[in-house]
Amino acid sequence: MKQKNIVILGSTGSIGEQALQIVREHPDRFNVLGISCNSSWQKLLEQVREFHPRYALVANEQYADELDKRMPSETELLVGYEQLLDLATLDDADVILNSLVGYSGFEPTIEALKAGKKVALANKESLVVGGEIINELIKDDRSQLIPVDSEHSAMLQCLVGEPLDKIEKLVITASGGPFRTWSKKQMRDITVDDALDHPNWSMGAKITIDSATMMNKGLEIIEAHWMFDMPLDKIEAVVHPQSVIHSVVTFTDGSSKAQMGPPTMKVPILYALTYPERVALDAPRLDWQSAFDLTFEPVDYDRFPCLRLAIEAIEEGGLAPAILNAANEIAVERFLNKEITYIDIPRVIESCLDQLNNSGSVTLESLKNIDQQARKLALTV
Ligand SMILES: NC(=O)C1=CN([C@@H]2O[C@H](COP(=O)(O)OP(=O)(O)OC[C@H]3O[C@@H](n4cnc5c(N)ncnc54)[C@H](OP(=O)(O)O)[C@@H]3O)[C@@H](O)[C@H]2O)C=CC1
Numbered sequence: 001m002k003q004k005n006i007v008i009l010g011s012t013g014s015i016g017e018q019a020l021q022i023v024r025e026h027p028d029r030f031n032v033l034g035i036s037c038n039s040s041w042q043k044l045l046e047q048v049r050e051f052h053p054r055y056a057l058v059a060n061e062q063y064a065d066e067l068d069k070r071m072p073s074e075t076e077l078l079v080g081y082e083q084l085l086d087l088a089t090l091d092d093a094d095v096i097l098n099s100l101v102g103y104s105g106f107e108p109t110i111e112a113l114k115a116g117k118k119v120a121l122a123n124k125e126s127l128v129v130g131g132e133i134i135n136e137l138i139k140d141d142r143s144q145l146i147p148v149d150s151e152h153s154a155m156l157q158c159l160v161g162e163p164l165d166k167i168e169k170l171v172i173t174a175s176g177g178p179f180r181t182w183s184k185k186q187m188r189d190i191t192v193d194d195a196l197d198h199p200n201w202s203m204g205a206k207i208t209i210d211s212a213t214m215m216n217k218g219l220e221i222i223e224a225h226w227m228f229d230m231p232l233d234k235i236e237a238v239v240h241p242q243s244v245i246h247s248v249v250t251f252t253d254g255s256s257k258a259q260m261g262p263p264t265m266k267v268p269i270l271y272a273l274t275y276p277e278r279v280a281l282d283a284p285r286l287d288w289q290s291a292f293d294l295t296f297e298p299v300d301y302d303r304f305p306c307l308r309l310a311i312e313a314i315e316e317g318g319l320a321p322a323i324l325n326a327a328n329e330i331a332v333e334r335f336l337n338k339e340i341t342y343i344d345i346p347r348v349i350e351s352c353l354d355q356l357n358n359s360g361s362v363t364l365e366s367l368k369n370i371d372q373q374a375r376k377l378a379l380t381v
């Protein structure tokens with residue numbers, strides 16, 4: 001079997017580390033060609049020593065010297081964000097797994113796709129910020145972009161072999177997060193620890209807060225809209241607290257297909273790396289002989305205004321989703337730093353959406369520009 005050369009952008013994060021666990025289980029299938037961190041240089045060095053990549057990158061230049069002193073001679077050290085774009089476009093790479101968080105993942109996605117690379121996309125913010133540009137890049141070969149996000153992987157798995165013009169609805173499931181049953185009054189006192197305590201998934205801090213505000217589901221609706229080239233009125237979210245059904249596709253004959261499994265990201269990561277092949281995995285299975293519940297509830301836009309803001313932003317179009325994304329990143333960071341409260345997060349985002357002009361044309365330059373403006377504003381409102 002020919003090994004696939006993979007590059008893992010963000011190998012020190014939650015998705016990146018799980019991807020390396022998969023490589024550990026399948027050394028015959030995957031060769032790690034490149035890895036990267038922002039500032040977790042010690043973790044990166046451990047990964048270099050175990051996986052012997054040809055390239056290892058630290059984005060934060062402050063840690064370059066520490067790594068340079070210790071880097072084995074077989075691995076070339078790359079430094080800084082510009083070189084991250086080189087890593088995303090390596091000639092020998094078969095798949096680029098983009099597991100960066102936030103806007104930092106957007107340009108690497110663009111460059112990788114422009115270079116004709118296959119991109120396994122965990123970084124949903126890429127599609128939120130620049131879905132229109134990404135869709136133009138992949139219009140001749142949509143298989144260049146494979147979802148890693150569990151819901152989108154589920155939808156892809158339901159869609160295999162199906163005629164795309166027979167899709168009636170994409171139904172994205174949401175756990176509802178840790179505050180699914182909390183009243184608005186209780187939400188006033190939410191702490192950072194409360195918000196980081198996701199009921200079903202262990203993930204990086206930013207996406208965990210997004211799940212707690214349900215912004216994550218808003219971002220995922222936008223992600224599905226671009227990923228599957230589907231109109232917004234054919235996409236809906238439903239709360240499913242067990243996170244066992246990862247999403248559902250309903251077809252025009254009334255039949256619905258759901259993809260199920262215990263909540264683990266290893267399944268969608270492996271599927272994205274091997275698609276359209278299915279490869280054995282040592283992961284938990286559902287136990288069909290013991291009774292378990294699968295329940296559903298409508299989403300509540302009143303208690304979770306971030307979800308409403310995300311849907312309004314994509315309906316508005318233009319630069320609005322990029323403003324939403326940047327303002328959300330800053331609001332989440334400020335919440336994690338205890339500078340604002342949980343209920344301030346949607347307030348900051350709405351204020352940025354109201355104050356900034358979203359009507360310009362969507363280009364790489366205008367997106368970068370509005371991202372910076374929104375970040376600046378979100379620090380002050
Ligand atoms: N975790 C999960 O289960 C899921 C995640 N996703 C999506 O996958 C993406 C990654 O999430 P997750 O793994 O949780 O995130 P983490 O925060 O755990 O990891 C992020 C990775 O990106 C690196 N990074 C952060 N900022 C920068 C930057 N400015 N420049 C270069 N590198 C940077 C980090 O380096 P360092 O370690 O040095 O900080 C780390 O390697 C997100 O878009 C998320 O929404 C989607 C579905 C599930």
Ligand SMILES: CC(=O)[C@@H](O)[C@H](O)COP(=O)(O)O
Nearest residue numbers: 149150174175176177211216
């Ligand atoms: C694992 C994954 O894909 C996350 O995006 C997850 O969906 C978060 O859970 P929520 O459904 O609570 O947003």
Ligand SMILES: [Mn+2]
Nearest residue numbers: 149150151220
């Ligand atoms: Mn998800």
